[in-house]
Amino acid sequence: MPNSTRGGGCAKSDSRRSQSSLMTRGGRGGPLRSWGVAPMGDAAVREQGRPVVVCGCGYSGRAIAEHWPGPVWGTTRSEERAADLESAGIRAVQAAFAAGEPLPTLPESVAGGAAVLTMGPDRSPDVRDPHAALAEALDWLIRQGITDVVYLSSTSVYGRSRGGEVTAATPVNPEDEMGLRRVEAETLVRDRLQGRSRLSTLRLPGIYGPGRTIRQRLEAGRYRLVEGGTMFSNRIFVDDIATAVLRLLDEDVRGGIWIACDDEPFQVRDMVRFACDHLGCPMPPEVPLSSVPERIRPFWQGNRRCNADRLKALGWAPRWPSYREGLPEAWRREDEEQPPAEGER
Template sequence: MHVLILGAGFSGAAIAKTLRPLAQTVTGTTRSEEKAARLSLQGITPLIFDGETVSPALMAAMARTTHLIQSIAPGKAGDPLMRPGQPALAELMPELAWAGYLSTVGVYGDHGGAWVDEETPLHPVSERSQERVEAEEQWLSFGKATGVPVAVLRLSGIYGPGRNGLRNLAEGTARRLVKPGQVFNRIRVEDIAGATQFLIEHGLAGIYNVTDDEPAPPQDVVAEAARLMGIDPPPEIPFETAELSPMARSFYGENKRVSNAKLKAAGYTFAYPTYRQSLAALWEAGNWG
């Protein structure tokens, strides 16, 4: 297995760590030399990719790739591998046996707190979520046209070692914003990696929500982290009066409970099914910072 991860950031690096023991090669792209050096330390062969120009080195990596994970956000120009003028993907990757596209549960839009699953009609609110819908369609169409199994992984709010409520509290950046009725799903980064490995090993294609069991109000997660640390949680702040960036505020415009039943029915068992279990594991292991 020759793995290529386009956009080896927080999720991509976790996927690389999980797949490394199974693969002959694991290559990951990044935009900067500094980040490339970090990938090397993690056992990932780094390549610079700006999302536009496919270098000869990247082209060579693509030529041997059997398993692809695409984690780069599309942007207004569209998916970097599907844009007009790019070489045909089937020609760039003649050995491709499976592809995974990392998307977002933001494609569902707002459902007033109701449950959604992979069959729920999409009503993306933000422009970035609309771009994700288009990219999903392109990747699924590529799979149908070529016969390559393509899985779309719709991810909820990502957290894990180094990116979590415990660290936010320690750094003094945690806030308990309260918007009545608002809930979010979350996903531990190791479960993104585990789900990816599971889908690869079973050759599964299609759309899967990769998300936890327990959509919950964001202020409850902060309170649980504070309880584990033995400190007082920060005071509650009404959403209406909170100072937020336009992007942060837009997240609160979407309220839904995302089901992971399809992935479970396929046979995947989540390592961290709830934020309570996950935060407790991070705190006990001491790898939250």
């Protein structure tokens, strides 16, 4: 039975490392971390593999880089993150796309290699062109002689599906600015690379993993269940993105549109209840959609069931088929990074 605590938080929150501290050390606010994903393997063996460039070596990009069996270059704007990538065996490339700064030239050995683009539209409110950085990154990759590209997109391109199923063949139907910008980005990537590189566009639902779950908000009593959490959704564990990308960059794949997701569409309230039961939290309060900031409403309005059968036909399958396997794994990795509290050793 969930425990009631003052302010709606969890009884166990003091003995667990909060997501906010995880993100400070290992997410968008600081150096990236591996969180115990698959080891990068013997360095000498990796050097003999096919090179890959990860444009945007952040949360998902880092996982992809660490799974890749060959030499890896990863771009970042941050000097601090560049040092962190280097310490993990990833060749860091400091590149500020669309910033008016000169971009580096990669070694000739990269020519004929692969690239993974994790860059989405710029959502800054004052930006003139939300796709300027993506466009410059594409031109830069073309100059390096890249021949295979996987672009990470979003299932938001399908719009509001009202509980229906979407597949890789479902026509796009964006109904909000976020979805529209994603469709524009996909079109830009396709047009720039046409005739130059084999392109696979990989559409993803909500991404989760160590340091990126609802744990911290539940423990702090800050999570709100919008419209009762009745909408349908899917998730994908960050490591499963990496294995999907590796499969799409195999020689026998001809490119195209793909979805990668877990095996089980769910109503959000069921995932939240599962998390609360495991973390010892009360169920969060329900709020109407009108109370949610407009910029994040699309996350609650998709209401879709994603189907990855096309990708599965290539032999790919998620290692974490639902949140019931993935959330405990994410929390386990977080807790392994947390030194035992006094009295718990």
